[in-house]
Amino acid sequence: MKLGFSPEEELFRKECADWLNAEMAGEFRDIKGITKLTASPERRKEWEQRLGEARWGCIGWPSAWGGRDATLAQQVIFAEEYARAGVPGRVNHIGIELAGPTILAFGTEEQKQRFLPDIAAGKTIFCQGFSEPGAGSDLASVRTKGRLEDGEWLVNGQKIWTSLAHISDWIFVVTRTEEGSKGPKGLTFLMMPIDQPGIEIRGIKQINGDAEFNETFFTDARCAADSMIGAVGDGWKIAMGLLAFERGVSTLGQQMGFRNELDEIIAAAKANGAANDPLIRQRIARAEIGLRLMRYGALRMLSNTDHSKIDGAALTYKIQWASWRRSLGELAMDVLGQGGEVAEGSEYEWDTLPNLFLYSRADTIYGGTNQIQRNLIAERGLGMPREPRGDV
């Protein structure tokens, strides 16, 4: 068991930090410190390409596909330095962390060559088409239909909560391709270009006034036959494989974003005197401890190579961070007081902390609600009987 980094790794840290800081002080200084995923989309696409050119876009990928074959420690370091330098979140995180690894794991050689270099180069932005109005927690009940006609898939139906669909180039969707099939059977995983007449995107205004998520409508939308990942009927297997990639090293970068949020709360508490209140001090200490434990939980999960047993740290990670962040939002408002409930201008737009308070209500819902997480933990982690299923 070892926590420290080697001198070579510390050198790598410096290399990352130097490059990121130079970029954030130079050509991309206008996007430094942005926390909202929806702000300055065009500039942030350019940033994706800059990362790609310099081969910093997906360092954990094989070098043959635009990565650096980075070790776990190097990936940890890069994620930390990325956030420390105030670089905004990746608008192509779905491409880098989900679509790319899925293509690497399940795609054909031809598909790897077609997609991976462009994802790595920041030229293809991906979004995820899983949830539907009738398939939220119960993902296997998707109804969006796919049928093969004249060597091409035609897709009809509706997806929802497609984060950043409005700035994406491609979408991967789970479609029901076997007429009359139910549940996880008869599903197929397709990748489709978004810019086509059969796809329409409508933003969903959220409680914070922003619109990161979308409804995506498919009306005879087209998908080339060779853009199917895996075989017909493999959709569920591939979707589940993809979700396993979700708990990668990027979680550490996400945590650095949390670090910045907590630091902002600490600064606000010091500025307005809340930091002298013993109850607030206890809550800040709890938040600090929770954040550190999140980091070491993630490092345990990433260091673990024994996949023969259920990894408790991995299984509980989602609910842990989501619940922590929701509490952080509440702490932020208690520190800010009523000042947190008033925006600066006439627009319904919120600074980092009030926005955190509102946005974090989504954290405990998307990617598996806290209730679903508890079911999964009890069933997979503790061997409790599965929930009874109604008629599909």
Add this chain to the structure above:
Amino acid sequence: MHFVLTEEQAMIGETARAFFAENATSERTRAAMAADGIDAALWSAFCHELGLSGIGIPESAGGAGLGLVELAIIAEAAGAQVAALPMLGSLALSAQAIAAGGSAEQQAAHLPGLLSGETIAAYVHDAGLTADGDTLTGEAGFVAHGASAQLLVVTSNTGAWIVPADAPGVTVTALTTMDQTRPYARVTLAGAAGEPLADAAAGIAAAHRAGFVTLAAEALGGAQACLDRTASYAKERVQFGRAIGSFQAYKHRLADMMIEIEQARSAVYWAACAADEGSDEAALAVHAAKSFAADTYFMCAGNMIQLHGGIGFTWEHDSHLFFKRARAIQSMLGSGNWHRKQVATMILGEAA
């Protein structure tokens, strides 16, 4: 950076878990509870047959070397069985204090007896202790396993002394204690002669670090045992024609236990590893681990009673052993609020 147990560490864990599961049985622990809270045969076997008592004590001081990570592994295994042992007072606190703060002569005089189990030491802390030279006057109300100790390591906030328990001026009174596996004693010093530790500050710091980590690890082991035992029960017990573990209200409480336990596990091994590596984070980590793991244990032990229903409230069932140990750990060596207060000071500075 590789934050998982090495093969050697995993083996120590397996050995220790097997040892305690086989020997620290409920029956034996209850026999100890009816006496002085120490299973003497278990302690002797732990020190001699298992040979684990020297873990975390440098080889130069007669220990087995290794560090707090290994000590935590042992404490976790002992905690899982609520073993009735003087591990905290004798090894984690007193032996650590003497190994880190004692002169070579003091180490040679006292550590062999502590590590062999022949001598039991208790750790006596009195912030208000008066020391006239090395003549000590003061009182500590909650000395773990104090009535079983032959040797006392007495500390104030600035000094540390070794005092034989039968020295003139020392009175030790056993107290009826809620957690009978680690009963308290009141220790009164009325002008007792102490032998000062060569480096008191180093001794106190080492004892506290090891004490916090040991309690946190014990709490982790206990919490995990509460969850494991409750999960087994949930699969066996049938009501309304279903295993009670199939009810979501039940499952979600089990899940909440696991969520806290996984964080407590990160906390314990982060703290132990950071302390072993001399990391800047160690000071914060040991406070985080002690407070978080203790709260986790109490939450899990409380749930264990609730989720067992009526049987969990009986003396016969082991739930109360965990529940009482958990409560004791919460207060021992500083409450959760006190530890978080230290963390708050580290990140916010002193309150105005």
